[in-house]
Amino acid sequence: xxxxxxxxxxxxxxxxxxxxxxxxxxxxxxxxxxxxxxxxxxxxxxxxxxxxxxxxxxxxxxxxxxxxxxxxxxxxxxxxxxxxxxxxxxxxxxxxxxxxxxxxxxxxxxxxxxxxx
Amino acid sequence: xxxxxxxxxxxxxxxxxxxxxxxxxxxxxxxxxxxxxxxxxxxxxxxxxxxxxxxxxxxxxxxxxxxxxxxxxxxxxxxxxxxxxxxxxxxxxxxxxxxxxxxxxxx
Numbered sequence: 058x059x060x061x062x063x064x065x066x067x068x069x070x071x072x073x074x075x076x077x078x079x080x081x082x083x084x085x086x087x088x089x090x091x092x093x094x095x096x097x098x099x100x101x102x103x104x105x106x107x108x109x110x111x112x113x114x115x116x117x118x119x120x121x122x123x124x125x126x127x128x129x130x131x132x133x134x135x136x137x138x139x140x141x142x143x144x145x146x147x148x149x150x151x152x153x154x155x156x157x158x159x160x161x162x163x164x165x166x167x168x169x170x171x172x173x174x
Numbered sequence: 175x176x177x178x179x180x181x182x183x184x185x186x187x188x189x190x191x192x193x194x195x196x197x198x199x200x201x202x203x204x205x206x207x208x209x210x211x212x213x214x215x216x217x218x219x220x221x222x223x224x225x226x227x228x229x230x231x232x233x234x235x236x237x238x239x240x241x242x243x244x245x246x247x248x249x250x251x252x253x254x255x256x257x258x259x260x261x262x263x264x265x266x267x268x269x270x271x272x273x274x275x276x277x278x279x280x281x
Contacts, residue, residue: 061217092271099261099271100218148217160206160225163269165217 059083061166063149069172070139077135078169082151089132090163091124092148093117100148106132107154139173146170178262183276192249194275196262199243207238207245210261212274218261222247252279 062081070076082089087108092100103122104114108129118124121139126132136143147170150163179197186192198207206225210218222229224236224245235248249256259274 168217
């Protein structure tokens with residue numbers, strides 16, 4: 058399967074603990090995105106990378122959140138000092154950056170479901 | 175970034191054609207329209223994308239009028255497995271997901 062993969066698929070942690078999620082994008086895709094989705098809502102944009110550069114971060118991404126994409130391949134999203142409000146599905150997507158004015162399609166992974174107790 | 179408006183939910187029966195309309199009044203000239211499908215506990219799955227007129231693939235059709243201020247996703251002969259949330263997105267790579275349309279297909 059050459060789609061976007063995420064690991065782990067599920068994570069249960071206690072409040073105050075740190076967690077790290079991994080995303081492996083489609084190999085030739087240069088853009089990688091992180092979203093957060095809570096029950097009944099659409100995915101909310103958190104941040105995105107163009108190759109290894111993190112180009113934009115949402116205001117939703119507090120100081121406790123950090124994302125990296127070393128070497129422009131896989132990415133990690135770390136949440137420090139987790140809070141119960143961090144409980145959500147964390148989705149990763151990748152795309153092949155379009156030429157100016159062209160269409161771009163994001164392909165999503167299966168997500169990592171986080172539960173903070 | 176253009177905002178979209180879709181019905182919150184729709185019901186249908188197996189075998190029927192389902193049309194979900196999305197409004198995007200402030201769509202920009204370069205914006206494409208993309209639809210995704212999402213099942214519970216899964217990531218959104220790309221369905222179809224278009225810029226104007228009509229686009230058809232093996233899964234759905236997308237109708238876009240000349241003013242591009244709306245679009246309609248058409249699912250032919252739905253089955254129970256089409257029960258999902260459908261999202262309409264407008265824009266380039268920085269897109270905003272709304273709450274989507276929850277389609278429930280009944281037997």
